[in-house]
Amino acid sequence: MIGASPLDAYERVLSRAQDLRDAFRAGATPLNDDVRTAPNVVPSADPLSFVPPPGAWLVTRGADGARAYERDGALSLESGVLRTRSGADVLGYPGGEARGAIPVPLRVPDTDRALGRAADARVEPDGTVAYARAAIDPRTGARGTERVVLGRIALARFPAGTHPARIDGTRVAAPHGVVPHLGTPADGAFAELATSSRDAGAIDVAAGVARLDEAYRAFEALGAAVKSRASVQKTAVDLVK
Amino acid sequence: MIAGASFGPPSGRVRRLRFVPRATIPLEIACVVANGVRETLRELLGERCELVLGEPAALGARAWGELARDALLFLTRGRATEIVLVLPHADARRLVRFAFGERDDGAPELSERACSALELHALARIAARCAAAFEPLCAEAHDVARPVRASEVPACAAYFDLRLHAPLALTLGIGVVRELPEPAPAGALGPHALDSVTVEARAVFAEGTLDAASFVKIRPGAVVKLDTKVGAPASLNLEGRRLATGVPGVVASRTAFLVHDVALGAQ
Numbered sequence: 114m115i116g117a118s119p120l121d122a123y124e125r126v127l128s129r130a131q132d133l134r135d136a137f138r139a140g141a142t143p144l145n146d147d148v149r150t151a152p153n154v155v156p157s158a159d160p161l162s163f164v165p166p167p168g169a170w171l172v173t174r175g176a177d178g179a180r181a182y183e184r185d186g187a188l189s190l191e192s193g194v195l196r197t198r199s200g201a202d203v204l205g206y207p208g209g210e211a212r213g214a215i216p217v218p219l220r221v222p223d224t225d226r227a228l229g230r231a232a233d234a235r236v237e238p239d240g241t242v243a244y245a246r247a248a249i250d251p252r253t254g255a256r257g258t259e260r261v262v263l264g265r266i267a268l269a270r271f272p273a274g275t276h277p278a279r280i281d282g283t284r285v286a287a288p289h290g291v292v293p294h295l296g297t298p299a300d301g302a303f304a305e306l307a308t309s310s311r312d313a314g315a316i317d318v319a320a321g322v323a324r325l326d327e328a329y330r331a332f333e334a335l336g337a338a339v340k341s342r343a344s345v346q347k348t349a350v351d352l353v354k
Numbered sequence: 355m356i357a358g359a360s361f362g363p364p365s366g367r368v369r370r371l372r373f374v375p376r377a378t379i380p381l382e383i384a385c386v387v388a389n390g391v392r393e394t395l396r397e398l399l400g401e402r403c404e405l406v407l408g409e410p411a412a413l414g415a416r417a418w419g420e421l422a423r424d425a426l427l428f429l430t431r432g433r434a435t436e437i438v439l440v441l442p443h444a445d446a447r448r449l450v451r452f453a454f455g456e457r458d459d460g461a462p463e464l465s466e467r468a469c470s471a472l473e474l475h476a477l478a479r480i481a482a483r484c485a486a487a488f489e490p491l492c493a494e495a496h497d498v499a500r501p502v503r504a505s506e507v508p509a510c511a512a513y514f515d516l517r518l519h520a521p522l523a524l525t526l527g528i529g530v531v532r533e534l535p536e537p538a539p540a541g542a543l544g545p546h547a548l549d550s551v552t553v554e555a556r557a558v559f560a561e562g563t564l565d566a567a568s569f570v571k572i573r574p575g576a577v578v579k580l581d582t583k584v585g586a587p588a589s590l591n592l593e594g595r596r597l598a599t600g601v602p603g604v605v606a607s608r609t610a611f612l613v614h615d616v617a618l619g620a621q
Binding site for chain 2 (some may be wrong): 221222224227229230247249250254
């Protein structure tokens, strides 16, 4: 420990503190894997909010066009496009099938967007994003509803043992040379989404506090050692004088 | 202003109730237009067409701008209002390709390209044919539908969409520039409100005048000559008031009255 850099110790304290700050942040990726735990899934009244299955990531595209992966399933329709809380476009398959298709942003048709018809859009357990709109049969004048499907949300999984590259608290990127497996919820490779739910954090608070305490004690010990060494050096210099 | 209640987008856990303007386009007229467009497309495409229409909606300038931004517009002027046929570019390409006998192979490069001059001309012809169905809205169309730019037409006040499901999927928008006059209020009470009330009616097929001496001489077998000529209309009277004129007759084993004319308020 004496040989360790005080700056490194300080950085460890900061990273532990950051993990604790993200303890209740939906979809947060901890800086230290030893505090990661299963997501705390709580009910939500928002029909566009869900929690992806363990190990699965939403595929998103930021304003810069770069692809990223997120686990925060609190989505919203902004300007007719399905977006994450961070403002990135959520990618999916308008045709419903992932095989041979490239995921694209899921959009509300222009007419329905202009007329505000997608206000009751919801995410279903198989990742389908759909809403109902009024439809009138002109022959009879009978009113009914028809279902409009925007597509199915794409999910990604990294190969076992792969550590995604952390972009920020909620977003990661695929490590260089690693291609994640893409699919859709309930397609056999991925489990269903936990719909009408939200992720209330995936960080073990107790473990985080303990690790922060350890890091802080290590930092204090290192500080004391550095101070002691400085004192010895000063004494030696005084003797030489 | 007629307003409808609607729920806005979720804000946290709450979707706020809000009142939104409601279009005054009568649904019956929208259905007539939709049926006319369907039959026109059936003739033009040579296949059975299936469509439904969306709920007519009042439009703000912003919503109209979004609807017209990426679409071909065809204007039909009429006495009551102007109608704008809104054909989104992607749907226009699909429609004209279908009309030319090309079936949708899902090739994005084909559906993304701009329409050629020939295709635009064909689309204008299709729009002109469809515009004949707008007569119930226009009330006397002044000219045929012609292509216009969004800047050449004022913002539409009301809108409904026709969603064609077969033989191909596309959306035709119908924009109404000026809202139609609001219909007169319906009567406060319908005829069914009088269901429990009965009245005594009398059908009179002939009338005449007798002097008192002739009246007292009437015996079985006597013939009384009346003033009404043969074939003159009979009348159906209520409390001495004539309600209708018609012809007396028989239905099954009962006498009946065939109404030819209703004279409400007549004496």
